[in-house]
Amino acid sequence: MKNYLENYRNKKIMITGGLGFLGSNLAHSLVKVPCEIILIDAMLPLYGGNYFNIEEIKEKLKIEIADIRDKDKMNELVKGQDYIFNIAGQVSHLDSMSDPFLDLDINARGNLVLLEACRKYNSKAKIIYAGTRGQYGKLEYVPVDEKHKMEPTDIYGVNKMAAEHYHLIYNRIYGIRSASLRINNTYGPRHQMKHGKYGILNWFIRIALENGTIKIFGDGNQLRDYNYVDDVVKAMLLTGSNEKSAGNVYNLGSGKQIKFIELVEEIIKTAGNGKIEKVPWPKERADIEIGDYAADFSKIKKELNWEPKVSLDEGLKKTIEFYKRNKEHYW
Amino acid sequence: MKNYLENYRNKKIMITGGLGFLGSNLAHSLVKVPCEIILIDAMLPLYGGNYFNIEEIKEKLKIEIADIRDKDKMNELVKGQDYIFNIAGQVSHLDSMSDPFLDLDINARGNLVLLEACRKYNSKAKIIYAGTRGQYGKLEYVPVDEKHKMEPTDIYGVNKMAAEHYHLIYNRIYGIRSASLRINNTYGPRHQMKHGKYGILNWFIRIALENGTIKIFGDGNQLRDYNYVDDVVKAMLLTGSNEKSAGNVYNLGSGKQIKFIELVEEIIKTAGNGKIEKVPWPKERADIEIGDYAADFSKIKKELNWEPKVSLDEGLKKTIEFYKRNKEHYW
Numbered sequence: 001m002k003n004y005l006e007n008y009r010n011k012k013i014m015i016t017g018g019l020g021f022l023g024s025n026l027a028h029s030l031v032k033v034p035c036e037i038i039l040i041d042a043m044l045p046l047y048g049g050n051y052f053n054i055e056e057i058k059e060k061l062k063i064e065i066a067d068i069r070d071k072d073k074m075n076e077l078v079k080g081q082d083y084i085f086n087i088a089g090q091v092s093h094l095d096s097m098s099d100p101f102l103d104l105d106i107n108a109r110g111n112l113v114l115l116e117a118c119r120k121y122n123s124k125a126k127i128i129y130a131g132t133r134g135q136y137g138k139l140e141y142v143p144v145d146e147k148h149k150m151e152p153t154d155i156y157g158v159n160k161m162a163a164e165h166y167h168l169i170y171n172r173i174y175g176i177r178s179a180s181l182r183i184n185n186t187y188g189p190r191h192q193m194k195h196g197k198y199g200i201l202n203w204f205i206r207i208a209l210e211n212g213t214i215k216i217f218g219d220g221n222q223l224r225d226y227n228y229v230d231d232v233v234k235a236m237l238l239t240g241s242n243e244k245s246a247g248n249v250y251n252l253g254s255g256k257q258i259k260f261i262e263l264v265e266e267i268i269k270t271a272g273n274g275k276i277e278k279v280p281w282p283k284e285r286a287d288i289e290i291g292d293y294a295a296d297f298s299k300i301k302k303e304l305n306w307e308p309k310v311s312l313d314e315g316l317k318k319t320i321e322f323y324k325r326n327k328e329h330y331w
Numbered sequence: 332m333k334n335y336l337e338n339y340r341n342k343k344i345m346i347t348g349g350l351g352f353l354g355s356n357l358a359h360s361l362v363k364v365p366c367e368i369i370l371i372d373a374m375l376p377l378y379g380g381n382y383f384n385i386e387e388i389k390e391k392l393k394i395e396i397a398d399i400r401d402k403d404k405m406n407e408l409v410k411g412q413d414y415i416f417n418i419a420g421q422v423s424h425l426d427s428m429s430d431p432f433l434d435l436d437i438n439a440r441g442n443l444v445l446l447e448a449c450r451k452y453n454s455k456a457k458i459i460y461a462g463t464r465g466q467y468g469k470l471e472y473v474p475v476d477e478k479h480k481m482e483p484t485d486i487y488g489v490n491k492m493a494a495e496h497y498h499l500i501y502n503r504i505y506g507i508r509s510a511s512l513r514i515n516n517t518y519g520p521r522h523q524m525k526h527g528k529y530g531i532l533n534w535f536i537r538i539a540l541e542n543g544t545i546k547i548f549g550d551g552n553q554l555r556d557y558n559y560v561d562d563v564v565k566a567m568l569l570t571g572s573n574e575k576s577a578g579n580v581y582n583l584g585s586g587k588q589i590k591f592i593e594l595v596e597e598i599i600k601t602a603g604n605g606k607i608e609k610v611p612w613p614k615e616r617a618d619i620e621i622g623d624y625a626a627d628f629s630k631i632k633k634e635l636n637w638e639p640k641v642s643l644d645e646g647l648k649k650t651i652e653f654y655k656r657n658k659e660h661y662w
Contacts, residue, residue: 104443152500158493169484
């Protein structure tokens with residue numbers, strides 16, 4: 001477990017979206033070796049940023065409240081960084097439809113700001129971009145591999161895909177080493193729990209813990225693929241530390257597809273609380289629903305030696321335990 | 332020839348980029364039937380807009396100088412339109428690399444402004460989007476069909492691709508009938524002739540007419556596929572008038588691939604002037620070069636009954652004739 005962290009010893013590391021779910025969990029791993037971490041976060045209301053996420057490790061890192069869309073700030077901040085974990089983003093599928101300009105501004109232009117900053121002021125940085133399974137859209141075959149065509153069903157997916165392409169183009173043309181992870185649905189501690197617009201599994205955990213009713217759209221038979229956040233963090237760290245990853249994209253996955261309804265039953269069982277109700281699909285959800293999803297992660301397994309270690313059972317237990325203990329900081 | 336034009340009789344038609352190359356040639360076809368045409372153009376310096384392009388038909392249409400990025404203007408202009416030919420754009424591959432933000436702003440955000448305007452004020456319009464072969468990037472197989480993966484080599488290609496996806500998403504989710512043509516290299520009358528940043532074939536025609544030296548990068552053996560502008564205009568009109576096209580993308584092509592060097596020899600022969608010099612690839616061109624390109628256009632042939640009619644020989648003659656006659660308006 002320690003080897004891949006050794007690459008980060010004494011290095012300068014920047015994490016955009018650093019106070020959010022993935023960013024803060026990544027920081028929790030990185031502080032295990034001495035290194036210089038700066039978390040960049042715009043702390044936009046209703047997004048995932050939460051100071052409590054880094055409460056226990058705040059002495060070991062710096063925080064800068066800044067937006068990746070801010071050219072002047074990014075031009076300064078990228079200077080001297082060895083690694084940039086580029087995670088900041090608008091992450092709601094539904095919000096990308098109701099405000100496509102905001103999604104474009106953050107998820108496309110914001111990433112371009114970061115890349116241009118690197119081109120001008122630090123082309124030596126290695127960038128790890130948080131892409132998404134949402135780039136694929138409806139699948140032509142399952143499990144999906146990286147060669148699958150991308151036809152996103154919503155504006156979020158289009159702009160995330162565009163930004164992934166920007167990273168790959170800057171890698172190829174300017175030699176700014178960049179790699180993208182097409183991240184699966186991810187759950188675990190330090191996710192925002194105030195609404196269900198993204199991170200639906202975490203949202204369901206909240207409902208279950210409050211002994212509420214979890215609404216399932218349709219029959220709930222669509223297949224889903226979930227990763228526990230620690231596994232995703234490890235994938236990001238392996239991608240950052242392995243030179244082979246530059247210019248590449250990698251799927252993450254669990255290898256254990258599960259029906260959506262069974263997942264919810266598992267949450268209720270583990271939480272020891274909550275009920276299920278099946279309701280018809282609301283139009284705005286049905287419009288962007290992608291159907292069955294399962295990822296083939298053999299590429300990252302082979303090239304970077306990553307595979308998920310945390311079972312759904314174990315991950316749910318850890319997650320529920322975390323939120324029971326820290327409820328007041330997330331509810 | 333007249334049938335597909337009949338669909339536009341007495342209709343309201345808006346053309347973005349209407350004073351440019353494709354837009355103005357399209358207008359020249361449309362005025363053959365009585366219809367209400369409005370050309371929208373931002374007349375950005377160095378872009379393709381040219382009042383002379385519509386000099387002979389200016390009594391038959393309206394012109395509005397407006398930018399597709401202007402929300403208020405677009406919200407007003409789309410009202411009541413039956414057809415929107417959405418052609419406006421930044422079209423230089425090289426400029427998209429030197430100023431990626433401008434390219435993003437026009438080619439991604441601008442198209443989103445237009446689509447949002449339609450969603451709010453005119454969801455009945457049929458939109459025909461001018462996509463590009465540049466969306467594919469380097470080809471995995473030749474000729475390329477519409478199922479080929481899109482991995483653009485430059486920012487221009489990424490943003491044009493993103494905008495195509497926006498159109499398809501607005502078609503699927505909001506029922507705004509949209510179709511995209513992945514337009515090939517196109518040449519012919521009414522193209523800007525002031526620089527060679529886009530429309531290289533037209534630029535070479537100018538050099539030949541001035542008895543200058545046409546510089547070929549490398550050996551010039553890469554395959555290219557060219558369409559004469561009248562064929563492209565016909566494809567746009569067929570796409571607009573056929574309901575089957577909604578939600579679809581179509582390649583255009585000539586069916587006659589030609590080596591770049593042979594094309595230049597043909598220009599010199601037809602112009603009766605000009606010389607060739609082979610020079611090494613400049614880095615910024617080599618970076619975004621896509622290699623051989625040839626398009627499979629069997630989908631549009633089958634579904635919309637389109638095929639190119641104008642041979643390279645004939646097209647070059649017409650083009651050279653046009654510029655000889657109208658030099659002062661383009662040089």
